[in-house]
Amino acid sequence: MSSTENVAEEDHSSSKYTRLSLDGSSLAGYTKHLQSWSTKRFAIVLLILSVIVLTSGIICLAMATKTPCRSTVVFRKIAHNQTVKSGIMKVFVAPISAKLNISFASGPGHSFVFTGKVNETGPRWYINLDNARGNDEREVHYHFNPRMDKKLLVRNANANGTWITGRDTDMNSKPFPFHSGVEFQVEIIVLDDKFVTYINNEYYFDFSPRLPNLPAITRIVIGGSVVMESVVVLRTLA
Missing domain, CATH: 2.60.120.200 (Jelly Rolls)
Incomplete structure (x- = not known):
């Protein structure tokens, strides 16, 4: 096998290792990003639910002053x-x-x-x-x-x-x-x-x-x- 072919094989093998190394780093970064986004998403959902509950309470209180519940x-x-x-x-x-x-x-x-x-x-x-x-x-x-x-x-x-x-x-x-x-x-x-x-x-x-x-x-x-x-x-x- 010629030296040129050996160099090509080494370069090809080296690119594989490099790509694997980059993929591992990307995967770790993606996991970290996903965890961060999950935390933010949970906080956003919690905020939305809090707003809904608070708004519902205000509406019920306003309606109670006008039209009380039949069970009252x-x-x-x-x-x-x-x-x-x-x-x-x-x-x-x-x-x-x-x-x-x-x-x-x-x-x-x-x-x-x-x-x-x-x-x-x-x-x-x-x-x-x-x-x-x-x-x-x-x-x-x-x-x-x-x-x-x-x-x-x-x-x-x-x-x-x-x-x-x-x-x-x-x-x-x-x-x-x-x-x-x-x-x-x-x-x-x-x-x-x-x-x-x-x-x-x-x-x-x-x-x-x-x-x-x-x-x-x-x-x-x-x-x-x-x-x-x-x-x-x-x-x-x-």
Whole structure:
């Protein structure tokens, strides 16, 4: 074999060793790079998950203030410091129509919590707790009618378009609680012998039923100069 061929074989063999040496170094570097990237990727994934969890918590907290979970149990006072537990049955949120069909029996043993704002313009607004019978026949068992122009809270009942004689306007020496553009909360608790009304978490008055045999309330009617943001129906548990 010629010397030239020997040199060629040596060069070829040398290139093999060199390539193997470079490949080993590259493999070690690649492994190190892969480990570094895995650590970074884990940190990025952990950061993303943390952001998702935090955002979900904020959203749930915001929604809870508007539409509480059905399983929520709340403690409320009726009158004379009598405390009751109530469980949320139904929640209506904005936009709210003028007529809300409750879709289940909600007479005595239920309460209704209204949150909204009085419009800047317009003298009056109202909430009716109805028993709609169809064919335009209805009984308004509780008509709650704040009159901004006269600073009165009128309460009454209506049978098929006829108001019962003798409306209630007494506020038990309490101030008129509503102001244009200011958010309010009204809670009406239905008992066997009366409607109990709280305004902004303060007891205001009772209203005795004026129609016989108070049945289940099947509809809520809202009208006048008001924007209702939510209506919550609760069932008294104890």
